[in-house]
Amino acid sequence: MPSLTITGTTRVFGTLAHPIDHVRVPSVMNPLYEKHGIDAVMVPIHVLPEDLEDAVRGMRANRSLGGLCVTVPHKVTIAAFCEEVGASGRRVGAVNAVRFDAERRMHGDNFDGQGYVAGMRAGGFDFAGKHVLQLGAGGAGMAIAFAVAEAGAASLSIANRTLARGEELAHRVHKAFPGCITRGVAADADPAGYDVAINTTSLGLHAGDPLPVDVGRLDPATVVSEIIMIPEETALLKAARARGHAVHYGRPMLEEQIKLIAAFIGTPFPSFEACSAGTSG
Numbered sequence: 001m002p003s004l005t006i007t008g009t010t011r012v013f014g015t016l017a018h019p020i021d022h023v024r025v026p027s028v029m030n031p032l033y034e035k036h037g038i039d040a041v042m043v044p045i046h047v048l049p050e051d052l053e054d055a056v057r058g059m060r061a062n063r064s065l066g067g068l069c070v071t072v073p074h075k076v077t078i079a080a081f082c083e084e085v086g087a088s089g090r091r092v093g094a095v096n097a098v099r100f101d102a103e104r105r106m107h108g109d110n111f112d113g114q115g116y117v118a119g120m121r122a123g124g125f126d127f128a129g130k131h132v133l134q135l136g137a138g139g140a141g142m143a144i145a146f147a148v149a150e151a152g153a154a155s156l157s158i159a160n161r162t163l164a165r166g167e168e169l170a171h172r173v174h175k176a177f178p179g180c181i182t183r184g185v186a187a188d189a190d191p192a193g194y195d196v197a198i199n200t201t202s203l204g205l206h207a208g209d210p211l212p213v214d215v216g217r218l219d220p221a222t223v224v225s226e227i228i229m230i231p232e233e234t235a236l237l238k239a240a241r242a243r244g245h246a247v248h249y250g251r252p253m254l255e256e257q258i259k260l261i262a263a264f265i266g267t268p269f270p271s272f273e274a275c276s277a278g279t280s281g
């Protein structure tokens, strides 16, 4: 029977952040727990960066606490407290999910890249054998580059404003996945000849931002993919659609990531319908 009653057996999950106001995961998860009669609760955990060590000590001691969604600014620092960090978290150097085992050891991993690839797959796009142009090499871009190579892309060109950052990422991706030909290229390099172009830059968040790529120079068959969620249709997607390109929106990356994180931290996730309300951590 659906109930939000908290008892001694209720499993507690948390969303760790600072600031905390923007965090939406509790408002997504708790109605799901209630609707499906699951004995769990998701709470905000507001911790300042300088208090993280104390908070970790307290969370380890709290045996009701099953796991955490981790967001800004703790993704890098909390990784250092984890006894085990998964392959994706190690490559990216940051984790966005932590679970506590029976001995209260912490296991962390990063699901940005897997979430993106799963979102594309859900939209019918498979990276196996594809030639990929990735725009941007920031935090999300780093995770996505590894995940795209892991998903079997034939080649990956990373076009970043700061060329050295793109080149370094390309080098690291190639070391991890030698089967994928990778290179860093100038931000204005020729974007022709790719199966898909992915925007992982923050260009498109604000009205008036320049496009991250000259859409007119893309091959007509190039799929255009975005990870920005707000606005839902960025200027890039609008321009690409107007020229007849197939497009993929930013939201599925988050939706798939929430499912992956829920499975990892052990919080039940019975349905996704309620998540359309929007989440940011």
Ligand SMILES: NC(=O)c1ccc[n+]([C@@H]2O[C@H](COP(=O)([O-])OP(=O)(O)OC[C@H]3O[C@@H](n4cnc5c(N)ncnc54)[C@H](OP(=O)(O)O)[C@@H]3O)[C@@H](O)[C@H]2O)c1
Pocket: 112, 135, 136, 137, 138, 139, 140, 141, 160, 161, 162, 163, 165, 200, 201, 202, 203, 205, 227, 228, 229, 250, 251, 253, 254, 257
């Ligand atoms: N859908 C999702 O689930 C999801 C998840 C995470 C992030 N995101 C979105 O992804 C975007 C990037 O996030 P992030 O955390 O990776 O940010 P980040 O670490 O700050 O990286 C920003 C990237 O954008 C580039 N960039 C920034 N301003 C630029 C400009 N004026 N011209 C050209 N390039 C510019 C940066 O290039 P430089 O290296 O040269 O600085 C860098 O490659 C954000 O819009 C965020 O909302 C979406």
